[in-house]
Amino acid sequence: MFERPAIGQTAVIVHVAFGERDYSEADREFRELVRSADADVKAHIGGSRLSPDPRYFVGGGKADDIAAAITDNNAALAVFNHDLSPSQERNLEKRLGARVLDRAGLILDIFSRRARSHEGKLQVELAQLRHLATRLVRGWSHLERQRGGIGLRGPGETQLEVDRRLVDDRIALLQKRLRKVAVQRDQSASARRHVSNPLVSMVGYTNAGKSTLFNMLTDTSAYTADKLFATLDPTLRRMSVDVGDPLIVSDTVGFIRDLPHELIAAFRATLEQTRDADLLLHVVDVSNPEQRDQMREVETVLTEIGAGQLPVMAVYNKIDQLAECEPRVEVDTDGHPVRAFVSAETGEGVAALREALGQRCRPDIRRERLEIPAAAGRLRADIYELGQVTEETGTANGNLILDVTASIGDLEAAASRAGWSLSQLRDADDQLTSVDNAAG
Template sequence: MFDRPSAGDPRVPGSERALLIQVDFGQPDIEDSQEELRLLASSAGAEVVDVLVAKRGAPDAATYVGKGKVQEIGAVAAAHDATLVIFNHELSPAQERNLERALQCRVIDRTSLILDIFALRASSSEGKLQVELAQLEHLATRLVRGWTHLERQRGGIGMRGPGEKQLETDRRLLGVRVKSLKERLAKLSRQRNVQRRARSRRDVLNVSLVGYTNAGKSTLFNAMTKAGVYAADQLFATLDTTSRKLWLPEVGSVVMSDTVGFIRDLPHALVEAFKATLEATAQADLLLHVVDSASHAREEQIAEVNKVLHEIGADQVPQILVWNKADLTGLPAAVERDEYGKLHRVRLSARTGEGLDLLRQALTEFARDNSLSMTTAASADDAAAASANDAVQDV
């Protein structure tokens, strides 16, 4: 079995020299996907030495890229003294094991890379629990690729037992830890639901910022609430959900929440682990869908965000599109409406502050319309109840 070398310190940029692998199956957005992988690797602290593109009709069952391409990858990795090979795809445990044996260096897939970045970014206790849960559930499928000690029977003085293999012990202990993490996250979720119900009784408007990673959500959040949340030009700069109050003169207090950014092919384990946090998104009164309007892939990014929103049950929450980075497109700040006159899109620049007043007006208009609809619904319910009482008295 290949003995994996110790990894470099992920907090030190360039501590690992990474070779990136992109397989072209004929998808139209391959260049965007390559650039995104490069940004992901840089965000994890790796120094990207080269990017190799392989064309295939379908993945190879054993190595994903085929025997010939594996030899080419090995030669390029050796020439660049690469210590890590990153695939922009999801590898099976067997494929990962076969590649490591052939290349004699560490191999990880896109899911492992994103999990590593999340582990670096998590700062709150709940965020760390969520990341650990996702990592353990991902690791559970890869215990078979352990080292030789995983195949030995337990034995010897003080080690005699029922004959349980080390691999089985690891799986059992991992299962116990996963169960414990899920219980702790469920408790935190219940506490958050109590807080949310208390806010709803006070008729406080809840607004969540959602969007593709690096679209400028945290910059917009800071500009609107003066929260001072960490914001940087990197993927997943902000991981933990942060909520702050925003005061609107005609509305009063509004609770605004900044959530983790989404990305294409976001690992399902992460979506599942972060469902507790993302409940705030699903139960919000309004979603501000922040879009990088300067990106030529913005339509695809919008689709990816909506796909994740559907997965967490937030696809029915009203949305206002916020086309951020107007300063990079040269277009003026503006409000756009659909054919029914409803708010559809606000164009602004969170960095320069242009158009923030338009977004505040949009929030005020939504709150006013939403309050009116709730009042109308309450009046209708009261009328129905009064009618029912009259009918009972007539009888």
């Protein structure tokens, strides 16, 4: 479609400072983005300006420096860590003699590589087309040419208008397909809400180690890589706990600063699944010096999608990269786990985190001593299935004393099915003190 130089992997990257205080971290993240796109970086052009140049964004002199770097390194691509207007991209491509890619286009390219599910591919294509719709003009050298000729004469239509119409038609088709997928997803979510399994949704900045931790918690092998946006499609898996039904854990796309508007709009439906979670697991790269800023970026997106009020447990990952950081779980004044320090890479602290998640999602877990009548064999079997029995002893009259850790609600339901109440089953002579959140 476009009359421009062929795409190449050799690249010159450009990042200009406009008074940012966190330039070094933004530049590091930019380099990670380029690496995630598998580009071969030949040169890095920096600099500073008070404001962007309306024609070339970086100014004529800096554009000449970039052109020289492209020529010297035989590069085919100039990647900017900035959002460029269509006219700026067009002007730069003419001046540099190479393809120009801005930050939004770079992230879109990475997303197109990572999408694996049907919905993810539709969302990425929709975002790409919306981005492309504003840039069709830059590729055409015959914008005023009318379609004509023998058998084709008539009102006429510029080639640009034809392409815009085709893009608009494709966007409408993708939106229709995504609405259908959304209905199917809502039906699946509705079915999940009818079961008792709590849903834990993992969120966090990209490359914080969410997928590696997800695999450790659920004993699965979801795709992981030391690249930004290694995970794009949401994944649901069961996580076993010591007491009660398994939890459902969801791994989602990572967040990043200045995410392109096209992607925010396209992936809003996927991210909104997070609102159905019983608990958000905010995974943080504890070794990153910008962790606080990254946490704020995640919190901002959660607020935008309506998940800002959900309960959150913070997980500080990658403690193996710090000299003095031990695995541990911290609780609030009520004894509820609120923070965990782990290494998903080595497995340190993951078992304690799994136990803490069970406690946090099932707060009615108690340790009880129950006296089971000798004839209530089915009740005994139910209790073994529902909880963790640490000791069983007999009484002189043939009854059984069970020390069990389980959900009070589950125990009450089991006792009711057997024709008893939980208070009747408690051993009055030697009752254990009930302890909140004592699972495990």
